[in-house]
Amino acid sequence: xxxxxxxxxxxxxxxxxxxxxxxxxxxxxxxxxxxxxxxxxxxxxxxxxxxxxxxxxxxxxxxxxxxxxxxxxxxxxxxxxxxxxxxxxxxxxxxxxxxxxxxxxxxxxxxxxxxxxxxxxxxxxxxxxxxxxxxxxxxxxxxxxxxxxxxxxxxxxx
Numbered sequence: 001x002x003x004x005x006x007x008x009x010x011x012x013x014x015x016x017x018x019x020x021x022x023x024x025x026x027x028x029x030x031x032x033x034x035x036x037x038x039x040x041x042x043x044x045x046x047x048x049x050x051x052x053x054x055x056x057x058x059x060x061x062x063x064x065x066x067x068x069x070x071x072x073x074x075x076x077x078x079x080x081x082x083x084x085x086x087x088x089x090x091x092x093x094x095x096x097x098x099x100x101x102x103x104x105x106x107x108x109x110x111x112x113x114x115x116x117x118x119x120x121x122x123x124x125x126x127x128x129x130x131x132x133x134x135x136x137x138x139x140x141x142x143x144x145x146x147x148x149x150x151x152x153x154x155x156x157x158x
Contacts, residue, residue: 027060030124030154031073036062039149040142045070055129068132070141073154074125081118084125090116098151099124099158104144111139115147119155126150 033045044065048056056063058072085091085103092112095102102117113128128142142150 027073027075030075030157031060031062031150033062035150035153036071036142039146039153040070042070058125058127064141068141069129071129071147071150072127074127076123076125078118078121078123080123081116084116084123090114095148095151098148099155102148102151104147112144113140113147115144115151117151117155119158122158124151124154124158126154 028047033047036045037043042064045062046065048061048063048067048069050056050058050061055069056072057074059075060073062070062072064070081101089107090105091103092105092107093103095104095115095117098115099117099119102115104112105114105116106112113130115126117124126147128140128144128147131138131141134141
């Protein structure tokens with residue numbers, strides 16, 4: 001579990017450093033709380049401000065009605081895709097049907113909580129948060145399958 005938390009924190013740091021290729025404030029047309037509610041079955045999903053000190057290090061950050069983070073999205077230029085894929089520990093397996101190319105990660109033995117995809121001149125990262133205090137059978141707030149569905153929504157809107 002410690003290894004998973006360290007991997008998540010590293011992902012948050014990397015996403016925090018590599019964001020910024022889109023115009024400020026332009027992200028919310030690509031993913032909304034309503035999209036996440038539809039895919040997850042959760043209610044009360046809201047966008048929260050970027051605050052890496054609280055884990056909300058993406059360009060878009062969403063929390064549930066309990067203020068626990070659910071998912072964050074990072075928007076970068078397409079050249080970041082190759083960088084992510086070759087970084088040790090990120091790539092686990094290719095994902096079909098999202099953008100022009102996509103992969104899931106991290107490569108650790110734990111659950112996959114990240115989807116990275118490229119479409120046109122854009123690279124998008126979607127990261128689920130750990131379900132701290134939740135049942136062991138549901139270690140992440142969103143499953144990899146749900147991240148893929150959200151990725152399809154974002155890719156369609158790019």
